[in-house]
Amino acid sequence: MSTAVSFPSAQPAGYEWFTDEPKFDPTRHLALEAPTEIVMLSDLGYDDAEIATKATPVACSSPFRVLSDEGAEIMLILARRLLDFAKPAGDRIERMTRGGCYRSRWLRDLCISPEVSAHMASIYGVDVAPHAMPLHLGHINYQPTNLSDAVDKWHHDTLPLDCVMTVTDPATLDGGHFEWFRGTKHEMVEMRARGEVMPRERVVAPEFPGPGYAIALHGNMIVHRGAPLNALGERISMVNGYVAMDSSADEQSRSRDLIVVDDPELLYTEWAKYAAWRAHERLGALIADLPFGAGSESASAKLEASIVDVQRAIADMRAGEVVVEHYE
Ligand SMILES: [Fe+2]
Numbered sequence: 245m246s247t248a249v250s251f252p253s254a255q256p257a258g259y260e261w262f263t264d265e266p267k268f269d270p271t272r273h274l275a276l277e278a279p280t281e282i283v284m285l286s287d288l289g290y291d292d293a294e295i296a297t298k299a300t301p302v303a304c305s306s307p308f309r310v311l312s313d314e315g316a317e318i319m320l321i322l323a324r325r326l327l328d329f330a331k332p333a334g335d336r337i338e339r340m341t342r343g344g345c346y347r348s349r350w351l352r353d354l355c356i357s358p359e360v361s362a363h364m365a366s367i368y369g370v371d372v373a374p375h376a377m378p379l380h381l382g383h384i385n386y387q388p389t390n391l392s393d394a395v396d397k398w399h400h401d402t403l404p405l406d407c408v409m410t411v412t413d414p415a416t417l418d419g420g421h422f423e424w425f426r427g428t429k430h431e432m433v434e435m436r437a438r439g440e441v442m443p444r445e446r447v448v449a450p451e452f453p454g455p456g457y458a459i460a461l462h463g464n465m466i467v468h469r470g471a472p473l474n475a476l477g478e479r480i481s482m483v484n485g486y487v488a489m490d491s492s493a494d495e496q497s498r499s500r501d502l503i504v505v506d507d508p509e510l511l512y513t514e515w516a517k518y519a520a521w522r523a524h525e526r527l528g529a530l531i532a533d534l535p536f537g538a539g540s541e542s543a544s545a546k547l548e549a550s551i552v553d554v555q556r557a558i559a560d561m562r563a564g565e566v567v568v569e570h571y572e
Pocket of ligand 1: 401463468
């Protein structure tokens with residue numbers, strides 16, 4: 245099993261484990277199935293040079309089953325309990341709960357499950373691990389109280405890779421579809437600058453057959469949203485983050501967006517460890533591979549590239565709050 249940064253063994257202040265939940269059992273609670281379709285970044289219009297710097301050339305998958313019926317029932321019960329800890333994400337999402345993996349061992353064990361991680365790696369076509377920042381594990385979105393609001397506005401993610409899973413049954417809802425844009429985020433920026441609305445013929449709304457189904461997303465590269473509901477109803481989704489184990493690709497994160505969103509008790513510690521892991525991997529590769537005769541320019545440039553994520557983390561932490569980005 246690949247691990248970027250191990251899930252902490254210590255509990256952060258203010259987080260208590262649920263004491264009355266079942267133990268996660270992959271043989272009973274998982275029912276992993278392969279997706280039937282994989283969409284590539286090149287299908288969205290990204291060019292080879294840009295794709296080469298990213299975690300994977302995969303953009304997203306069609307929906308595939310993750311949880312058994314029993315697993316989906318437990319997930320729904322836990323998600324409802326975690327609503328007690330919901331907060332807004334700027335003006336992008338009205339209600340979401342993060343840090344749930346420090347409260348529910350079942351959710352934690354699902355999110356760091358080696359079986360699920362291996363499944364995700366097979367879809368992405370690269371080795372991946374549960375995200376190094378546990379705040380990005382088991383993120384839960386809830387329907388807004390205002391019907392006209394999108395569940396989550398058009399955006400691309402603050403993390404590279406994620407798995408978006410239905411917790412409630414989509415068949416019970418009118419609207420509230422998960423949607424993605426068949427185009428690049430650069431096109432989205434240009435369309436927004438021209439004041440154009442999202443062209444409906446380029447929006448894909450995959451059918452999720454039930455609760456406990458997910459799609460794999462290259463979330464930092466694919467523009468997506470949770471569309472508004474047409475009638476009030478319970479709509480819960482769970483998002484689990486992943487990172488590519490090959491740290492030579494771009495970091496693809498906007499952790500600074502999290503300053504106004506996340507509990508500082510968790511954020512800076514997790515963020516520092518994530519940046520340190522990235523640099524640690526890159527420095528390790530430099531130690532292993534740097535040949536004699538590298539020369540001043542090459543050696544200094546390689547050292548600099550190895551610590552770029554650490555330098556950016558330091559600068560972003562010190563620069564402080566920034567508005568949560570979205571396209572609306
Ligand atoms: Fe997202």
